[in-house]
Amino acid sequence: MxxxxxxxxxxxxxxxxxxxxxxxxxxxxxxxxxxxxxxxxxxxxxxxxxxxxxxxxxxxxxxxxxxxxxxxxxxxxxxxxxxxxxxxxxxxxxxxxxxxxxxxxxxxxxxxxAPTLMQLHELTQHRMKQMAKNIACASHHSAEQRIARLLLELMDLTSLHDIDLTHQEVADSIGVRRESVSIHLKELEREQAIEIHRGKICELDHHRIHHHSCGCYQGLETNTPKTPHCWPCIDPQLI
Ligand SMILES: [Zn+2]
Structure with missing residues (x-):
């Protein structure tokens, strides 16, 4: 590897x-x-x-x-x-x-x-912007939009079209009730945007999932600094 x-x-x-x-x-x-x-x-x-x-x-x-x-x-x-x-x-x-x-x-x-520390500084700033965006998303966008955004982002991160995630784990990830997750996943399934098969959430129609997501989803490439991508959670001033 x-x-x-x-x-x-x-x-x-x-x-x-x-x-x-x-x-x-x-x-x-x-x-x-x-x-x-x-x-x-x-x-x-x-x-x-x-x-x-x-x-x-x-x-x-x-x-x-x-x-x-x-x-x-x-x-x-x-x-x-x-x-x-x-x-x-x-x-x-x-x-x-x-x-x-x-x-x-x-x-x-x-x-x-020094060059790596400069990279750390840029990457820490990028991570802070991402987190601020996530907080705004949680405050302003619906559970349905955030569930769709989470599915798209996990599929981008894993390069998979099926995600092994329970309703409870989706709820835990974005901080909503499991019952709400079940309702919205059923709606996505009814629209044939996804299929839930043996506990996996499978993508059937990327555009339909995207249609339900908020504008916070921009895809992995545009969410990531060009060079050197992302280096989170380290404050270079403390190193
Ligand atoms: Zn959002």
């Missing part, structure tokens, strides 16, 4: 990539596996290949939902090191492979490299 299937690793300078390469290990991640939460998990810096990770924060009443999704176009630090900022929890939303390395050795490797 080529580590450069991950866009972040592919966008690094060759010298930085060669320094990180011996420290990277390929791991197989299972659905809903907890990579980090306070006091536990498989902490590390993750560069997904075909897994999709969900970065989560607690809200009021201990409510928790996804604030960002991370796939092959991106990476994340699941855990804490020194005073680096981390999300409350990182889980595997969809299973697959990822490259992983220790947080401390990652920080020690990149902290003296």
């Amino acid at each position: 080529n580590p450069k299937s991950n866009h972040i690793l592919a966008a690094l300078s060759e010298s930085m990539f060669q320094r990180l390469l011996p420290k990277l290990g390929l791991v197989s991640l299972t659905k809903n596996q907890v990579l980090y939460e306070e006091g536990g998990g498989q902490q590390g810096v993750y560069f997904p290949i075909n897994a999709t990770l969900a970065l989560q924060n607690h809200g009021a009443d201990d409510f928790i939902n996804d604030v960002a999704l991370v796939g092959h176009h991106s990476m994340t630090m699941a855990g804490k090191c020194c005073s680096l900022v981390s999300f409350d929890r990182t889980i595997v939303r969809l299973p697959g492979l990822a490259y992983r390395m220790g947080i401390e050795e990652f920080v020690a490797t990149v902290r003296e490299d």
Whole structure:
């Protein structure tokens, strides 16, 4: 498996990539596996290949939902090191492979490299814009629109047309009630936009799903910086 299937690793300078390469290990991640939460998990810096990770924060009443999704176009630090900022929890939303390395050795490797730190700065800004957009989406757009957007984004991230996700997991991801998810998925199924088969949500008509989504969905390419794509959740001022 080529580590450069991950866009972040592919966008690094060759010298930085060669320094990180011996420290990277390929791991197989299972659905809903907890990579980090306070006091536990498989902490590390993750560069997904075909897994999709969900970065989560607690809200009021201990409510928790996804604030960002991370796939092959991106990476994340699941855990804490020194005073680096981390999300409350990182889980595997969809299973697959990822490259992983220790947080401390990652920080020690990149902290003296000015071009990489500049990349970190740009990528952190991009992630913050994405998160602000997601918050606005949650406030202004309907559950139906957000469910359709989630399906499109997960299909983009995995390059799959069928997503192994339960109604409850869709509800957990976007922070709505499971009953609402079931109603809207049934509507999409009635319109033959999707089909639910053996627990998988299968795309039948991309344009019909898109028709139900809000304008926040713009596709993976336009949601991703050209170079070097996305480098979330690390504040370079703290490195
Ligand atoms: Zn929206």
